[in-house]
Amino acid sequence: MASRKGRKRTGTSAGKSRKPAKAKKPARKAVRKSAKKRAAAPKAPKASARATAKPAPLRNVRAPKSFVRRGAAAALRPAHRLKPIIGRRNPYDTDLDRNPANYQPLTPLTFLERAARTFPDHIAIVHGQQRFTYAQFFERSRKLASALSQRGIGKGDTVAVMLANTPPMLEAHYGVPMTGAVLNTLNTRLDAAALAFILDHGEAKVLITDREFASTVKETLKLAKARPIVIDYDDPQFPQTGEMLGEIEYEAFIADGDPAFEPLLPADEWDAVSLNYTSGTTGNPKGVVFHHRGAALMGYGNVIAANMPRHPVYLWTLPMFHCNGWCFPWSLSVLAGTHVCLRWVRAKAIYDAIADHKVTHMCGAPIVMSTLINAPENERREIPWTVQFITAAAPPPEAVLAGMADAGFNVTHVYGLTETYGPAVVNEWKEDWDALDKGGRAAKKARQGVRYHALDALTVMDPETMEPTPADGETLGEVMFRGNIVMKGYLKNPKATQEAFAGGWFHSGDLGVMHADGYIQLKDRSKDIIISGGENISSLEVEDALMQHPSVMFVAVVAKDDEKWGETPCAFVEKKPGHENVTAEELIAFCREKLARYKCPRYVVFAEIPKTSTGKMQKFKLRERTKEIA
Known part of the structure; x- marks a missing residue:
């Protein structure tokens, strides 16, 4: 019987007859059914007799098999070095210690500080008629951090935000971790019961909420056991009528903050920077923990993958609560780019923002592309330059790609999960593909692609044997990740964390194939x-x-x-x-x-x-x- 394991598919042609299956439904076998078996650590190989023999000249030494990162055992093997030559001291490990002058933990917090010092007068945020320069963006973030610190918020605490794509959401991405606390961006589409679970599970100490979501938040606070300090954001550009639920409004709250507050940078780059929850389509959502190192590397990785120039202009059609906006709130500061906030995703608002602010980049799901190409003529604006549009989820169909090109957009397909800080795979376009016909180009665009620069490894494996599938574009396996932009783990869920990292790889649960050129292509979720x-x-x-x-x-x-x-x-x-x-x-x-x-x-x-x-x-x-x- 066929199962949902990552094995090579066998199919019957359209012309062949098939025997009907029994009425009984086939057992739905999860890809991770043997996670416990895979999670068991393999024994380290014993030292061979050759290890004690006189070493051969280095020019004749061949790299041991442990250099090849294959299978579950690779996670435990010393793949980064040869066995030391007996009796020899490594001079590069002597008197060359790590110290504050030559090592600082990676963090995205330094991105904003540099942009503010270097380009203080450059516009950082556009929201309606509001404009904030980088100097003001940095100052407001520090004031938020100071105000939170005055309320006792610090390392190990969680600050939740229920915000649209507005300036306070961007400020929270810097101001909250400046205190050592962890930012939890809440999905504004969730119901009260799901939000209450998240507030309780994450032990939120503070909740910053937009008046637009007041009715849902009010019900959430009734259901939740957590009793966070509630701060209301009353958007001056797009006034809302929702009830004020908190003890203070956001602008009044940060007004008490010190603009010269000294940010608390992480002592360890492994420290948590943010908390994101999975969709929870089966049971309660899982809390995915990001660390400062991953956030910083993802910040750089996005800049490279999106081919961003200095001072890009980025339109926020992607919700910032989704994987921290794929980490673009941090990426834009690397190049002192401009954030153009968009409270609601509507065709006319998108076209107006692009035309008025000279938008260069944006991200969005396929639904955003359909919204753009199916917009009535009176809602469109002419775009005389090419806008880089990054999309994830389902591969863009040929008709959608053609429509986007006609409207002035170049589409780049990416792929990732909440557990990988958003997109960790990009469809790197090659110039010779331009010569293909529309169908050929669409087929290339439909593939998810190759790993991000910040990701160490991307593969497709048989989840039972943990061996790579053939790179034939046909053999199904599970897509797996390894590297610095993979989550720390699931908050308070060691069992799920262990299963996800079984065999030294992150198991995505997505089924795909590896093509001969190293590009992966998704075929389905294992459950789909x-x-x-x-x-x-x-x-x-x-x-x-x-x-x-x-x-x-x-x-x-x-x-x-x-x-x-x-x-x-x-x-x-x-x-x-x-x-x-x-x-x-x-x-x-x-x-x-x-x-x-x-x-x-x-x-x-x-x-x-x-x-x-x-x-x-x-x-x-x-x-x-x-x-x-x-």
């Missing part, structure tokens, strides 16, 4: 693979086929229980405006022109697809809805 008649069907493959239909705006494909085949694909579709007449039969027939018959959906449901705040499809909700379909 559809097993029909013993065959593995990638929901992403079916979605990609349906997205090529001119009437489809969004599509999500999930498994529906089937008495004959065990499971069968079910497609939920949102139509484009003006395409209301398209039928389910038409889409199924269209899909059969693109895919083997058994991969095509037997059910098509026209409905609004539930999405997260970052535009990701919430397939777990759709799976529940399939139970209602006759």
Whole structure:
């Protein structure tokens, strides 16, 4: 029986007949089912007799197998050095100690300080009619840190913020860790029960909240055991009518702060800088802890991956609460860039911001691209330069890429998870790919790509054997990460942390393939693979086929229980405006022109697809809805 393990797929062609599966649904085997087995540390290899023999001349010494980082044992082997020659003292380890003059822990906090000293008058933040220079940005962040310190906030404390993409959210990314505390950015789309769990689990001491979310926060505080100090943000540019819940308003709070406050830099770069929670689609969300070192390296990594020049102008269509805005609040300070805040993601507001502020870069989910290319003509603005648009989640379909190019955007596909500080993989474009036709270019763009500079290693492995899969673009395995932009672990959840790091790699839970040129490509989440008649069907493959239909705006494909085949694909579709007449039969027939018959959906449901705040499809909700379909 096919399983959800990262093994090579076997498929039947469209022309071959298949024996029906038994009515019993195939067992859904998680990729991490043997995490305990994998987590067991392998024994270190014993020293061989050769180790005591007279060493050969160095020119004849070959690198031992421990240099090759393969398999679970590689995590424990001394891959960074040869066995020392007996009796020889290493002069590079003598009287060359680490000291304050030659070593300082990495932290993104120094980025803002440098930008403020070097470019004090350069505009750092644009919000409506508000403008803050880098000198003011740094001063306001220090005042926030000082005001928090006066309330007893320091190392080991958590400061939660429930904010839109506004100046206080940017200031919190610096002001909170300047006290030694940890920043917890809350997902503004969550319900009160989920938020209450997060406040309690993270032991929030302070909550800075926007009036826009007052009703949800009020209910959250009733449910939560935590009793944080509540500070209200009353946006002067976009006034809200929500109730003031706290004891003080944000501007009044930081007014008491010292603008000359001396930031508390981390004594250890492993110190926590922020806390982010996973989506929690199965049970309670997990708290992902970032450290200063990873945040700093990710700050640099984004600059390189996005090919940012000095003083870039970045538009905030991506929620800053999502993986700390993929760490771009820290990245922009590296080059003294300008943050253009956007409170609500709407087509006209995006086009106006780009045209008015000469935006050079932005990030967003595929839903943002669809919003842009499907905007009515009267909401658009001409963009005479190319805007770099970075997107994650589902690969952009050919039609979307073409529409974005026509509108003035160059799309770069990235991939990552909350546990990797956001994007840790980038589709590095090669010049010779420009010569490909539209379909060829779209196929290249659809791949997730290669590792970020800040990531040490990226691979696709069989999760049972922990051996790399062949680089053939066909053999399925689990995508795994290793490096400095992988989380510290899950807060108060050692079991989940151990399972995630089994074998010395971070297990993503995503299934993918490795191509011959070293680029990875996702095929599905392990839980999203559809097993029909013993065959593995990638929901992403079916979605990609349906997205090529001119009437489809969004599509999500999930498994529906089937008495004959065990499971069968079910497609939920949102139509484009003006395409209301398209039928389910038409889409199924269209899909059969693109895919083997058994991969095509037997059910098509026209409905609004539930999405997260970052535009990701919430397939777990759709799976529940399939139970209602006759």
